[in-house]
Amino acid sequence: MYNILVVDDEPLICKGLSGLLTASGLDIGQIYTAYNGHEALDYVRMEDIDLLVTDIQMGEMNGIELMQQAKLIKPWVQTIIISAHETFQYAQMAIRLGAKDYLIKPLNSEQFLDSVRNALLKMDKPVPQAEEWLSRGAEQFRMVEPLPDSGERLSRLLHNPAEGDEEQRFIEAEQLGLAGPYFSVIKIKLAIPAEKEPSPDQEEDTRLFRYAALNIVNELLHQEWRAASFYTESLEMALILQWNEAEYAEPNLNKINQLEMLGRSLHHHIHKYLGLLCTVGISQILKGAGFLDVLSRQADKAMLWGGGHGDYHVFYYGDFNWHNYAQDPSTEELTTQSNRIVESAKKYIEENYRQKGLTIHEVARSNHVSPNYLSYLFKKNTGYNLWEYVIKLRMEESKALILNTDLRRYExxxxxxxxSPEHFSKIFKKYFGVSPTELKK
Known part of the structure; x- marks a missing residue:
């Protein structure tokens, strides 16, 4: 059964859509409602949400921003956007971020339920597990492997900076469909567990694991990204992503957040469907095909850096201050920097947790790291999820205010x-097991 979160700043619309879903007969477990983006994010953090249905224009945080932040928390959450305006720019942005549909108000009930039904069906679509892929054999596998010549030429662009002048590299990139002019490189290193490790005479199994992984990569890239994906080594793949001038200049789209969402989604789906762990390295974004080799080295370095973290798998090159070190940092230096980041984040949260609409992005920006990496470091060093720490501080202060003052709940x-006082009460009861009123009594 699937859990659905409906978000709209008009309570009547939330109530109406919830009623439609309840009476639909669809395979739905819980239906949650929120009246703004910040409330919605609390539900995404704390509940097992599968589908987000959100209005696009809401107060401080619009539906596009909510969708972005929800996918950073849980990349597999699917989204349907609803809007009172048929705005092409919003629709294009929503689809690029992976929205399953973009519906215009006033909503047609059947159209809305069809859209939800289709989103749920796609989530429930059976995907062959690794064993099934291996049992099919190569001749039955539907994946079309990239042409060897194409893969070799793409690899040359990444690994041979001295080959040809800049103009020649530009021509080579254009011939391979890489017009750019902005590029980033993502590398994925598969790790086959011991129980799946093929024997020396089973190279075919390794090849099928590669096929299967690249198939998943291409499914996730389909229609949402302009990218080339190919093998670079036996169990390593590379993705070259590109943006033209208009795409790169799009407002309200943080490209690094998009890359991280993609990286986490790649890791999640490869592990879910193949049972394989992988390490994902993400480069920065640079302008010009002449920098593809630089981006490739950045992705390699991010993966290499990631080797020291057994429980975290997606690494962005820009999360570490490489320029502070003449050579690759030691384990002690990595630890020192990590501790510094966490202490700085704690200080920022303790000074700002009372701020309405505080987001992980703000805390991350104050530390010049990505939200995902900050969340990982914070949990590792403190034992708290970063947002749990915000809630802890808020709940401790609110408990003290309830017990020691005559302030009303809304105050x-x-x-x-x-x-919202109602949202505050829900969080309070979930945290303490009693409502604010019950505690006061």
Missing amino acids: IAERVGYE
Whole structure:
């Protein structure tokens, strides 16, 4: 059964859509409602949400921003956008971020339920597991392997900076469909567990694992990214992603966040469907095909850096201050920098947790690292999920205010950073097991 979160700043619309879903007969477990993006993000963080249905124009955080942040928390959450305006720019942006549909208000009930039904069916679509792929044999596998010549030429662009002048590299890139002019490189290194490790005479199995992984990569890239994907080594793949001038200049789209969403989604799906772990290295974004070799080395370095973390798998090159070190940093230096980041984040949260609409992105920006990496470091060093720490501080202060003052519920909610007293009460009861009113009594 699937859990659905409906988000709209008009309570009547939330109630109406929830009623439609409840009576639909679809395979739905829980239906949650939120009246703004910040409330919605709390549900995404705390509940097992499968489908997000959100209005696009809501107060401080619009539906596009909510979709972006929800996917950073859980990349597999699917989204349907609803809007009162048929705005092409918003629709294009939503589809590029992976929205399953873009519906215009007033909503047609059947159209809405068809859209939800289709999104749920795609989630439920059976995907062959690794064993099934291996049992099919290469001749039955539907994946079309990249042409060897194409893969070799793409690899040359990444690994041979001295070969040809800049103009020649530009021509070579254009011939391979890489017009750019902005590029990033993602590399994926597969790790086959011991129980799946093929024997020396089973090279075919290794080849099928590669096929299967590249098939998943291409499915996730389909229609949402302009990219070339290919093998670079036996169990390593590379993706060259590109943006033209208009795409790169699009407002409200953080490209690094998009790359991280893609990286986490790649890792999640490869592990889910193949049972394989992988390490994902993400480069920065640079302008010009002449920098593809630089981007390739950045992705390699990010993966190499990631080797020291057994429980984290997606690494962005820009998350580490490489320029501070003449050579690759030692384990001690990595630890020192990590501790510094976490202490700085704690200080920022302790000073700002009462701020309405505080997001992980703001905390991450203050530390010049990505939200995902900051969340990982924070949990590793403190034992708390980063947002759990925000809630802990808010709940401790609100409890003290309930017990020691005569402030009303809405005043306490306002003081600790919640816009809605009802939402504050839900969080409070989930945290303490009793409502604010019950605690006061």
